Amino acid sequence: MNRQAQAVVMLLFGGAILRASWTDVYLRYVKHGLRPFLIAAGLLLVAAAVMALRDELRDRPADPSERDDDGHRHGHSGPKLGWLLVLPALGLLMIAPPALGADTVARTGSMLNGTKEIAYSPLPPGDPAKLTLLEFGYRAVYDSGRTLRDRQIQLTGFIATGPDGQPMLARIILACCAADGVPIKIGLRGDVPRLPPDTWVQVQGRWVAHTAKDPVNESDIPYLEVDTWQRIRPPAEQYE
Known part of the structure; x- marks a missing residue:
C-alpha cells in the first residue's frame, strides 16, 4: 500500500x-x-x-514518465x-x-463472583428506590439484602435468558470499553415480562432471599419479585 x-x-x-x-x-x-x-x-x-x-x-x-538516474521508474x-x-x-x-446484549450475557459469567462482606448504608426514603443492577446485586449478594428488605425497587435493563430458561434482567458493566464488558444478571420472579431477548424494560418489585448459580462462572444471581413492568426504549447510554 x-x-x-x-x-x-x-x-x-x-x-x-x-x-x-x-x-x-x-x-x-x-x-x-x-x-x-x-x-x-x-x-x-x-x-x-x-x-x-x-x-x-x-x-x-509533474511528468509521470520521469525516471531516476538508473533509468528506471520508481513508484x-x-x-x-x-x-x-x-x-x-x-x-x-x-x-x-449494536451495543453488547443478550448474546454477551449468555457467553459471559456475571461479575458477582467474589466473596465480600460489605455493610451498605440504608437506601434513601421513598418508594420505589431506583437502583442500578450493579448496586442491587451488591446489596443483595454481599449485604444479604439487609438494606433491600421491605422496599420497592425499580431496575432498568434488557431481557436475557436465565440459567433456568426463564427471562432475567441484565446489563453490561464497562471498566473502559466494550472489549472488557461483563454482565450483571438479576433473576426475575412473579409478573415476569415475556419478551424477546434484548428488549429493554423497567421493572418494579421486591428483593427475595433467593439466588441461583451462573452456569458460566458459578457466580451468584440474585432475584427480584416483579410486581409491575413496562417496556421502554433503549437508553442512549446502555452500559452501566
Missing part, C-alpha cells in the same frame, strides 16, 4: 471516530467519560491524513491487498453495530 492509500485509510478511520463521537454511537464502544479523548484522536488522525496527502501530491513528479505502490483496510473504516462510517 502506498502513502496515498495509507493516508486515505487514516482519513476514513479518523472520520469514523469523529462521526461516532459527535453522536451517541460512541457509547456502544466506550464509557461516557472517554468522549473527549475520542474526539482528540479523531482530529489527530484526520490532520495527519490531510498532511500526508498534501505532501504526497506536492512531491508527485510507491505496494500490495493492493492493503486497500482492503478501507473496508472496516467504511463499515464504521456507514454501519453502527
